[in-house]
């Protein structure tokens with residue numbers, strides 16, 4: 562069981578009078594959206610999103626609960642963590658989840674033993690394509706940007722024979738840095 566929170570929508574999106582997730586689920590709506598890098602600021606922080614993201618959403622009711630099956634892809638330039646090179650990578654995300662309106666609802670659904678679908682707590686009641694897919698696209702960012710045999714700066718020599726270390730995620734470096742700073746105090 563996974564529960565994830567979505568970022569709150571921007572003020573512009575808040576003012577839109579779109580459909581609620583519940584209404585979309587009740588009408589089994591299918592929606593396609595193209596999003597620019599500006600709509601996905603946390604993704605754009607990692608590298609230039611230079612092709613629009615295509616996303617499709619299929620809404621449905623699952624035992625009376627609003628649910629979505631979504632798919633999105635983005636083309637992005639990602640910097641290698643070992644050399645200065647940037648590589649163009651396609652991120653693909655595909656997920657199905659129940660859409661809870663708040664933490665309490667998510668917990669109630671998660672506690673349901675018959676329910677094994679992941680639960681997303683949506684930030685607002687109205688459909689927000691970027692908020693639904695950005696986390697999933699971030700999860701699709703590869704840990705290794707350079708192809709293994711291509712990056713000459715990959716620090717293979719530091720590791721013993723046969724031991725292949727897991728490549729750090731771009732954000733993991735920041736985490737380690739924070740831990741270091743903490744431990745120095």
Ligand SMILES: [Zn+2]
Pocket residue numbers: 641642643644645646706707711712713714
């Ligand atoms: Zn590299």
